[in-house]
Amino acid sequence: MSKIILIPNSIEDICNLRDKVDGFIIPIKDLSINYEATFTTQEFKEIYNEIKNKDIFISLNKNMHNKDLDYLKNILKELDNYDIKGIIYYDVALINLKKEGFTKHDLVWGADHMVSNYATINFWNKEGAKYAYLASEITKNEILDIKKNTDSILMMNIFGYVPIFTSKRNLITNYLETFNKEKISNLYYMYKEGIYYPVYENDGTVAYSGYVLNGLKEYYDLDLDYYVINSFLIDDISKVLDIFNKIDKNNLEKCYQDLNKIIGNTSDGFLHKETIYKVK
Amino acid sequence: MPELLSPAGDLERLKYAILYGADAVYVGGNVLGLRANAINFTIEELKEAVKFVHEHNKKIYVTVNVVLHNKEIGLVENYLKELDSIGVDAIIASDPTIVSIALENTNLEVHLSTQQSTLNIEAVKYWKEKGVKRIVLGREVSREEIKEIIDNVDIDIECFIHGAMCAGYSGRCVLSNYFTNRDANRGGCSQICRWDFDLYDKDFNMIEAEKPFTFSSKDLSMLKYISDMIELGIKSFKVEGRMRSIYYLATVISTYRHVIDSYYNGTYKYDSKLEDVLRRVANRDSIPQFYDSNYGANTSYYNGRIEVSNQDFLGVVKEYKDGYATIEERNYFEVGYVVEFFGPELDAYTYKIEEIFDEDGNKITAANHPFQIVKIKIDKELKENDFMRIKSI
Numbered sequence: 309m310s311k312i313i314l315i316p317n318s319i320e321d322i323c324n325l326r327d328k329v330d331g332f333i334i335p336i337k338d339l340s341i342n343y344e345a346t347f348t349t350q351e352f353k354e355i356y357n358e359i360k361n362k363d364i365f366i367s368l369n370k371n372m373h374n375k376d377l378d379y380l381k382n383i384l385k386e387l388d389n390y391d392i393k394g395i396i397y398y399d400v401a402l403i404n405l406k407k408e409g410f411t412k413h414d415l416v417w418g419a420d421h422m423v424s425n426y427a428t429i430n431f432w433n434k435e436g437a438k439y440a441y442l443a444s445e446i447t448k449n450e451i452l453d454i455k456k457n458t459d460s461i462l463m464m465n466i467f468g469y470v471p472i473f474t475s476k477r478n479l480i481t482n483y484l485e486t487f488n489k490e491k492i493s494n495l496y497y498m499y500k501e502g503i504y505y506p507v508y509e510n511d512g513t514v515a516y517s518g519y520v521l522n523g524l525k526e527y528y529d530l531d532l533d534y535y536v537i538n539s540f541l542i543d544d545i546s547k548v549l550d551i552f553n554k555i556d557k558n559n560l561e562k563c564y565q566d567l568n569k570i571i572g573n574t575s576d577g578f579l580h581k582e583t584i585y586k587v588k
Numbered sequence: 589m590p591e592l593l594s595p596a597g598d599l600e601r602l603k604y605a606i607l608y609g610a611d612a613v614y615v616g617g618n619v620l621g622l623r624a625n626a627i628n629f630t631i632e633e634l635k636e637a638v639k640f641v642h643e644h645n646k647k648i649y650v651t652v653n654v655v656l657h658n659k660e661i662g663l664v665e666n667y668l669k670e671l672d673s674i675g676v677d678a679i680i681a682s683d684p685t686i687v688s689i690a691l692e693n694t695n696l697e698v699h700l701s702t703q704q705s706t707l708n709i710e711a712v713k714y715w716k717e718k719g720v721k722r723i724v725l726g727r728e729v730s731r732e733e734i735k736e737i738i739d740n741v742d743i744d745i746e747c748f749i750h751g752a753m754c755a756g757y758s759g760r761c762v763l764s765n766y767f768t769n770r771d772a773n774r775g776g777c778s779q780i781c782r783w784d785f786d787l788y789d790k791d792f793n794m795i796e797a798e799k800p801f802t803f804s805s806k807d808l809s810m811l812k813y814i815s816d817m818i819e820l821g822i823k824s825f826k827v828e829g830r831m832r833s834i835y836y837l838a839t840v841i842s843t844y845r846h847v848i849d850s851y852y853n854g855t856y857k858y859d860s861k862l863e864d865v866l867r868r869v870a871n872r873d874s875i876p877q878f879y880d881s882n883y884g885a886n887t888s889y890y891n892g893r894i895e896v897s898n899q900d901f902l903g904v905v906k907e908y909k910d911g912y913a914t915i916e917e918r919n920y921f922e923v924g925y926v927v928e929f930f931g932p933e934l935d936a937y938t939y940k941i942e943e944i945f946d947e948d949g950n951k952i953t954a955a956n957h958p959f960q961i962v963k964i965k966i967d968k969e970l971k972e973n974d975f976m977r978i979k980s981i
Contacts (some may be wrong), residue, residue, distance in 0.1 A: 371726070371757050372708045374736050398760075401710035404717075421762045421773055425656040427685040445765050446657065453658045473781075474760040476728045477883045479803055483787065485885040487797035497792065498785035498801055500767075504792075505785075513756075515803075517766055583765050585776030 310531060311363060312552050314545075315468070315538045317345045321545070322355050328549035331363030333396065333536065339380060341370040342420075342471040342514050344494075344540050349386055356390055363534075367396040369418050370512075371476070377401065384411040394439050406436045414438040416463070420471065421445055426457035433460045441536070444470045448526055448579045461533045466523040467548065467567070468538025469506060470577065473515035480509040495541075506541055516540070522574035524564045528557055544570050589852055590823055591647075593746065594841050595830040598629070602637050602648075604834040607932045607973055609845030612647035613637075614680060616830060619667060620654045621775055631670060638675045647677040651830075652690075653701040655759070655773035656683045664689050672696050680724065682759070687720065697721045699746065703758045703773070707733065709740045716743045724826065727753060727808070730881045735820055744823040749810040750840055750866070751828025753877065755781040755803035763803075781805075799890040806889045809866060809874030812858055814847045835901035835918070838975050839869045842930065868900050868977070902927060903955070903962075905974040912945075912963045913970045915955070921978070922954035931974030938979055939966055 311330035316322045322332060334352055335343040347355075352366075366387060372380060384405060387395065395402065395411065396418035406415055416439035417423060417432040429440040442451060442464040455462060484491050497504040503518035520542070527535070537552070539545040547570055555563045568574045594610035596602035605613050615637060616628040629637060634650065641648040650671055654660065664686055671679060672694040679696050681687050682703035690696045698720050705726040706712060712723055722744035725734065729747075738745055754761065762772050763780035770776030780803075787801035788794050795801070808828070810817060817825065825848070827840055843862050850856040866874065877887050902925075903915040921927065923944055929937045945963040946952050955962045 371705050371728070371760070372711070373729070374708050374733050377708060377710060399708070399711060400704070400706070400714050401708050404710040404714040407714075420760055421765075422655045422683075422759055424773075425658045425661055425683075425685065427658075427661045428656060428683055431684045431688060445762055445771070450658055457658075472762050472766050473756050473803070475756040475803070476878075477755065477805070477887070479755070479888065480787075482885040482888040483797070483801050483890070484795070486888065486890060487799070489795055489797060493790045495790040496795075497788040497790075499788055499794075500783070500785050504788065513803075515763065578765070581769065583769055583771035583774070583776065585771040585774035 310527065311534050312549070313363060313365065313463070313534055313536055314549070315343060315536065315540065317539045317545075319347070319351060319355055321345075321539060323358055325546060325549060326359055326362065328546070328553055329362070329537075331365065331393070331534075332359060333365045333367050335367040335369070336383060338511075339368045339370055339372075339376065339383060341474055341512055343367070344508060349383060352390075360391060364390070364392040365394050365396055365416060366392055366413075367418070368402060369396050369398040372399040372401045381405060381410050388412050396441060397437075403432070403435050403437070416441050417460075420474070424450070426454040429454060429458045429460050433458065439463065442532075444521065445578045445583060447582050448530065451530055451532070451579075455530070455532070463534035463536055464523070464530070464532055465521055466527070466535035466537060467552075468521060468536075468542060469516040469519075469540050470521050470538075471514050472505075472517055473513075475513045477513060478509055478511070479513040480507060508540075517575075517577070519573050519575040519577075520571050521577045522564065522567050522571070523576055523579055524552075524555070524567055525560065525576065526579055527555060527560060542571070589848065590818055590825050592841065592844055592848060593649075593824050593826045594837060595751075595827060595832065596637075596837070597830045597832070599633055599637060599640075601832075601834050601837055603640060604973065605837045605841055606641060606644050606646055608838045608841040609932065610646065610841050612649060612677070612824070613641060614649040614651055614826075614830070616651050617667070617671070619663060620660065620686070621651045631674065634671070634676065635674050642675065649678040649680050649699060650676050651680045651701070652686050653680055653682045653703050654686075654775060655703070656685055657774070661685065665693055668694050668696060678721065687715075687718065691719045699724060702726055702748070705757045705759055709737055712737050712741045712743060716741055722746055722824065724748075726758060728757065728878050728883075731813075731816070731820070731879050734822065734879075738821045745821070746824035746826055747810075747817065747822050748808055748828055749814070749817070749825040749844065750808055750874070751832075752807050752871075753805040755805050802888075802890060804872075804889040806877070806887055807870060807872045807874040808877055809863070809870075810876055810879060811843070811847065811863055811866060813876055813879060814844065815851050815856055815858075818848070818851055833901070834904075835975060835977075836869045838930075839977075840866060842932070846935065900977045902976045902978055905929070905931070905970045905972060905976065906961070907972060908970040911965055911967060913966050914961060914963050915976060917955040917958060917960040917962060919958075919978075920954065920956050921976075926979040927976050928979045929968070929970055929974050929976050931971055933971065934974055937968050939968065
């Protein structure tokens, strides 16, 4: 049976919503990116007892620079004290550090848009990544094909805004500074042709899809090990989770429609739409 | 001496890149590369390219840097074996499946693409252990980080020195997928980062500013740091731009060739006039950026999508005989123009055009048709493939 894990926006979210989910992705401050909320290890320590019976994934998914490595090693050693399912990584440094004994935990290959084929998932599996966190830009058929051809434990985004651009640059600050405007928050929206794309800046810039991914219709067909719900900018996240908690094979379509109703701006993304790369 | 590595979008550009001083070129094959909409090389063209490059004692690398989807997995092994069999010197790859197939099934040298965004010692150590010969570092590394990597891991390091910059981490941008359904990581990038957007704050109030918001970055130019980069021990200096023109390549490659050679023959001195030469073929302002840890406001580019069409490039010398140069025209020029000739063995020669003749020897006042063949009288002996550019009108 598939499990639902949540990317939370706050400690309050974690405490309030823990009974509605099977687990959480906890991003660690200064070592993760693409999240609105990140947590210090002290904060993690404080909430760990509240969620230790859940499936906990720690996200250390930023592109690591040399200056991050000592801190990263310390965090990895510290995380050895906790019962967690896996550590989500983007940077290959994590694989090397696991080989060098800096963590006992399983790794989750979470290289965003690159987790797009079974051969490379199997490559990282042999290197120590037992899990793969699939790209959101592949189709349902590709996911099924991956599932058929790998032993890795699979997770995918099923609901929420999807990060589509990550930069080391503070692009909002750069713009506002250039034109002498004041930065009033970390959240802005860029607008094109009727669509608002959230842009979040906090030591780097992340742009998100202009819609909320709703892949619920494929819940049973894909039948993956983990489905990820991103609570970023979702005001009614509790209601969303309530819907996920009541789905069964008979009411899937209704639940899918209910989600669309309470959110409004949804899409099934690339699940049924193949990208092209050669323009004829 | 570090390698000067040039892009080449087709055979013509490859030949000019080599003639103008590149030590190696990188090209895309017609599958599994990240410039799917460039012309790219067929296997037959690659054979010719390999022959030409090796005859000049230079090297050729083929980009196989696509991020694979399932249906492409089966293409990889045969393609890599084919590249191996025709004598390609290395592949530039990013997907670990391609890397491992190359290492296990061919004799090809593997260079890890910047698409992997390799930025730290641990990641470099990992790829070295796997058998990768060279790492193209992510563009976000600073000088100090490059030095730390070179000091700590014995592996060839390649860095970009010139050309356009991605606004995001390579591989971590799929704007193109979401805006145009074109897959950025499989060669379909439609450069959404260069688009203009309206910007709104969190309460949906529009930010009114002189120019619209964009992710766009200025271009990269490392001219003033070349001696420093040589001393750091960087093995390969890479120029970006497989879709750039022969004029662009000739200008950029010959400029960096001159600077690198002058470092080794003891005549090196930073010459800001060379920045002007590079600026003449640039689409945008060009600056060093992350190398000196600068990625602040002055590295962003807010001039919209108005990119200047370059009219500097006037023609190519096809022949020089009896005091007359035969020129193939590329942009309008006329009697009275002050022009500059430059070439593989010619730094810059200034000349005022006094007479122009058509192919039949008739005197004309201007060359005004693209690829028109004309002759001009000039005492300076020029060589085939020298270029003529505008100096002043």
